[in-house]
Amino acid sequence: MSGGDWKELFNAACGGDLALVQYHVKNGVDVNYAHPEFLSTPLVACILAGQEAVAHHLLDHGANPRLHSEFDGMTPVEAARHVGMASVLGRLARLGIEPPPPEAPRRRGLGQWLARWLSVPG
Template structure:
């Protein structure tokens, strides 16, 4: 596996492959990057797919609890609640996550 391979990390998040996600994050892959071909965050993808350990790892290693996944149209908190990830929804809320991105975040993104 090469360091910096965001697509491989995203595929690992979808599959629930924590060792592969860990490899990429510890190699410096940005957990908040949204590739133009995918437009989804690894955090939201792992929440939708039910991979709690991957989502937890991403949160502990810099994934934003506020970043809306463009393809899904979901914030991490929305994804957690919609897909029955109650414990992660609680953790996200404790980190200040909201159903919608904070107004400062929306302004920064031009929404």
Template sequence: MSAGDWKELYEAALAGDFALVRYHISAGVNPNYQHPEIMCTPLVATLINGHVDIAHYLLEHGADPHLRSEFDGLTPLQAARMHGHMNIVTLLQQHGATESREPFWWRWLPI
């Protein structure tokens, strides 16, 4: 996998381009990679942008339902709840996602 392929997968997930997401996943691009320039997961990005069909596809094709998106500070479960995708909350829980003990807002607390 090259980072360029992952970036295109990420952009497709962000934009809701299902065909391009499907292409990159079938070509072996890792949906759990977080590029050092972006530090987000395609799953969380697609949930934030309301592309529920792509979220389903990513979960069925290896996206980690526990993986926190570093830039957003959100797990997929937190992103789905925050953006009102309760059907995805159920799907994430079926994939083993549980509530994180660390709230997403921890990163903004003063040190």
């Protein structure tokens, strides 16, 4: 796998280009990889971008439904709940993955750290 292939997969997933995602998945790009420049998983990123069909395709082809996306600071189920993607939430529930209760504190990841750092007047 080359980094460029993964980056193209990631961008296609976020942009909803299912045909390009299918091409890269078919050619062996790792759907669970989080590139060091991105620190985000394709599954969480596409869910947050509202790309429902891509999310289901990634799940169909080995995306880990429990894998935490460091940059986004959430798992696929947390991302699906955040954007209200009912079909993905239902699918994850059928896999035995339930979101934490709403009152549970969210994990603090790089996403919150980066947002705080960028908001500091400099």
